[in-house]
Amino acid sequence: AQTVTQSQPEMSVQEAETVTLSCTYDTSESDYYLFWYKQPPSRQMILVIRQEAYKQQNATENRFSVNFQKAAKSFSLKISDSQLGDAAMYFCAYRSGVRSGGGADGLTFGKGTHLIIQP
Amino acid sequence: DTGVSQNPRHKITKRGQNVTFRCDPISEHNRLYWYRQTLGQGPEFLTYFQNEAQLEKSRLLSDRFSAERPKGSFSTLEIQRTEQGDSAMYLCASSLQGSVTEAFFGQGTRLTVV
Numbered sequence: 001a002q003t004v005t006q007s008q009p010e011m012s013v014q015e016a017e018t019v020t021l022s023c024t025y026d027t028s029e030s031d032y033y034l035f036w037y038k039q040p041p042s043r044q045m046i047l048v049i050r051q052e053a054y055k056q057q058n059a060t061e062n063r064f065s066v067n068f069q070k071a072a073k074s075f076s077l078k079i080s081d082s083q084l085g086d087a088a089m090y091f092c093a094y095r096s097g098v099r100s101g102g103g104a105d106g107l108t109f110g111k112g113t114h115l116i117i118q119p
Numbered sequence: 120d121t122g123v124s125q126n127p128r129h130k131i132t133k134r135g136q137n138v139t140f141r142c143d144p145i146s147e148h149n150r151l152y153w154y155r156q157t158l159g160q161g162p163e164f165l166t167y168f169q170n171e172a173q174l175e176k177s178r179l180l181s182d183r184f185s186a187e188r189p190k191g192s193f194s195t196l197e198i199q200r201t202e203q204g205d206s207a208m209y210l211c212a213s214s215l216q217g218s219v220t221e222a223f224f225g226q227g228t229r230l231t232v233v
Contacts, residue, residue: 004161037224042226043208043226043227044224044225044226044227045162045210045212045224046224047221047222047223050221091161091162093161106152106154106164106165106167106175106177107152107154107162107164107222108164109161109162109163110161111159111160111161112159112160112161
């Protein structure tokens with residue numbers, strides 16, 4: 001079974017600065033997907049960024065980027081120019097790929113990191 | 120269609136009672152997932168439907184839990200003989216079939232068993 005570990009229960013950053021959230025995972029599969037989801041206080045999970053394991057290039061979405069280290073099984077999220085609206089719980093998640101017999105499986109989530117933005 | 124809709128948003132019930140939650144996915148999405156999230160934890164996968172077929176169930180889904188998606192559209196999650204340990208947020212998500220699919224989540228149903 002796959003596991004996802006987020007070792008930072010809480011992180012704090014000054015507005016406009018950069019913060020990195022850590023995530024490690026454990027799997028024996030070669031085909032999988034990794035995600036970062038944001039859960040604001042309203043509780044609706046929103047996809048922030050997605051990374052396919054077969055892609056070497058790190059995914060980027062505006063101010064959000066990842067550092068995907070496949071050999072180290074590490075998938076960190078960098079938020080640049082932090083804004084007050086970035087304050088939320090951030091969850092790292094894993095999903096098996098089609099070639100690993102998945103493709104439709106549910107997501108495996110980490111415990112989350114609470115991100116605080118200091119004005 | 121503005122997204123995944125879940126009802127009710129909050130439910131308080133007495134221990135031993137049965138409860139049912141409803142999830143309306145995004146209309147063209149054929150995959151539907153149920154998750155449970157307890158305080159301070161990430162969501163945990165419960166079960167998954169493709170159209171009306173329930174294809175996977177987690178070991179977390181005890182015999183007191185049952186889920187249906189009778190016409191491949193909305194889904195219901197029923198918990199029988201509720202226990203205090205069932206108190207949690209129940210999240211529904213839907214997605215389109217494909218090799219890389221983004222799951223869209225609803226706002227969840229917060230269950231409190233007293």
